[in-house]
Amino acid sequence: MLLITCPFGLSSILWKELKLLWYNPQDTFPTWTFIQGDKSAIYDINLRSWIANKVFLLLWESNTQRFVLIFDFVYSLDFWPYIQSWQKISISAHSQDSALTSIPSIQSISQKAIIKKIAQASFSDVDPDKPDFEIFIFLQNNICKIFINTSWISLHNRWYRQQALDAPIKENVAAWLVLLSWRKFSQAFYDPFCWSWTICIEAAMIAKNMPVWINRSFAFQDFPDFDSKLLQTVKEQALSKVFTAKTYQIFWSDIDPQAVKVSKQNAINAWVADTITFSQQDFLLLSDLSWHIVSNPPYGKRLQDFDLSAIYSHIDKLFSIWSLSWWIISSYEWFQDMINKSDYSSKTIFNGADKCAFWKKA
Ligand SMILES: C[S@@+](CC[C@H](N)C(=O)[O-])C[C@H]1O[C@@H](n2cnc3c(N)ncnc32)[C@H](O)[C@@H]1O
Known part of the structure; x- marks a missing residue:
């Protein structure tokens, strides 16, 4: 068992x-x-x-x-x-x-x-x-x-996160957001607050059916009954299930140019750099989108200096555009006071020790 x-x-x-x-x-x-x-x-x-x-x-x-x-x-x-x-x-x-x-x-x-x-x-x-x-x-x-x-260190520590910026979302929490919300991979996917690109990289890996781990050590490799041939076969089977022919539209942007540098390397490490398109973009200037949006906006706990009230008012404004499919994860506690709650549904989720809400356009 x-x-x-x-x-x-x-x-x-x-x-x-x-x-x-x-x-x-x-x-x-x-x-x-x-x-x-x-x-x-x-x-x-x-x-x-x-x-x-x-x-x-x-x-x-x-x-x-x-x-x-x-x-x-x-x-x-x-x-x-x-x-x-x-x-x-x-x-x-x-x-x-x-x-x-x-x-x-x-x-x-x-x-x-x-x-x-x-x-x-x-x-x-x-x-x-x-x-x-x-x-x-x-x-x-x-x-x-x-x-x-049998795993050794937690599987959420993905190898692509060799350079981590502060306040990243946990990789398996990001994967959860994607699996819960993105049903049609043909629909364009967008994260407007991408930082180290965790959500987009997980989205690209899920869409392509990429194995999460190929090149790491596991505790089971030190067990007496370890079967290296079986591990090789399981790896080959996993790689044979990767969708290589399909193309996906995955976009991310962030206001911070530092995010570009670090995150590009992360996407290369994850073998999904060809799938994702980056732009440096101030979210407050966005007005019309028709994409599937999953994002982790700043919430003032670890990354300071952002105008949170302007960001969340703008999120609320864009939420009301009917063509958008919007999901955000945040622990910004004032958000619920700014919105008409009947427009939203939410789930509680922990990103590490941070209690967050995963808000969805109702
Ligand atoms: C909590 S981080 C996102 C973390 C990301 N989910 C990850 O795991 O790597 C919030 C991001 O919002 C970005 N940001 C803040 N204000 C912005 C704005 N007006 N437009 C676009 N990005 C903004 C910050 O630069 C930061 O990268």
């Missing part, structure tokens, strides 16, 4: 995405979902999921209704074929429909068992802040399930 994690609130789109990738997701929680999957599913989802953060593999399970049993069970497990001697370990936990409900206690008792085992093996260490190897303990219906992270 695999447990696939995602940012808070994105699991329904993760569920749909897994269906599209021909998997059969089961129970869905706000930040993860389960599927039955083998080694090729682990490789495939790590390479191709736009929404996932990490893919965890269930290694062991046991019926446990007392803390001492959790300790004994975790202590009895042989993690060492999976953990490298230099790796720092982190342990997190969750409980559902079980007699033991205290997550900190489950976490700490498991950690104690692992530390005792590590002391015997005299290698590795526990480091919750910068882990190389993650263990997730899930107590479900009194069954203690031990998962390990």
Whole structure:
């Protein structure tokens, strides 16, 4: 069994995405979902999921209704074929429909068992802040399930973001905005506040059906049963599904010339530079558009010095143009006081720690 994690609130789109990738997701929680999957599913989802953060593999399970049993069970497990001697370990936990409900206690008792085992093996260490190897303990219906992270660092850290500007949107949140809103790839797509182009790059990759990851390392490559030939086959299959013949109309603009420099390199890194057209443009001068717009305007938390009230008034003005399909993600709290709410619908979403609303033209 695999447990696939995602940012808070994105699991329904993760569920749909897994269906599209021909998997059969089961129970869905706000930040993860389960599927039955083998080694090729682990490789495939790590390479191709736009929404996932990490893919965890269930290694062991046991019926446990007392803390001492959790300790004994975790202590009895042989993690060492999976953990490298230099790796720092982190342990997190969750409980559902079980007699033991205290997550900190489950976490700490498991950690104690692992530390005792590590002391015997005299290698590795526990480091919750910068882990190389993650263990997730899930107590479900009194069954203690031990998962390990097959992905290593989160899949949202896309390789194209080698140069990051401040305040970028998380890549899998940007992919979520695109998957949720852009139904017809034939319709022109536009981000008028593009900054490091995250939304447009994700849109281009989704339209072209590009695998998210081809050239990175995964934790599963250090596992004892790693199959390099299978990984190669999964990569070739993913690349064979890329749409190379079709052309898409994806446009972005930003007022800041620095965005041009950094972002062009990001699009080249993502192999989508040919798909996207850039212009330096003040949004306040735009009056008539008939495109699908998904954007993350400034909201004054990390990027200062913009006239937010003018920007959001102009957004509200352009929202009323019937031919536009408009979606914006923002945590600018005054926006809701400026608008006629019946013109909009909104969803709550987290971009990292920032609570945002994803506003849609109703
Ligand atoms: C929050 S950032 C967008 C982040 C982007 N989604 C990303 O992840 O890279 C807001 C952007 O709005 C741009 N901006 C601010 N005022 C503008 C205006 N009047 N016209 C166009 N762009 C503007 C800023 O230069 C900045 O790049």
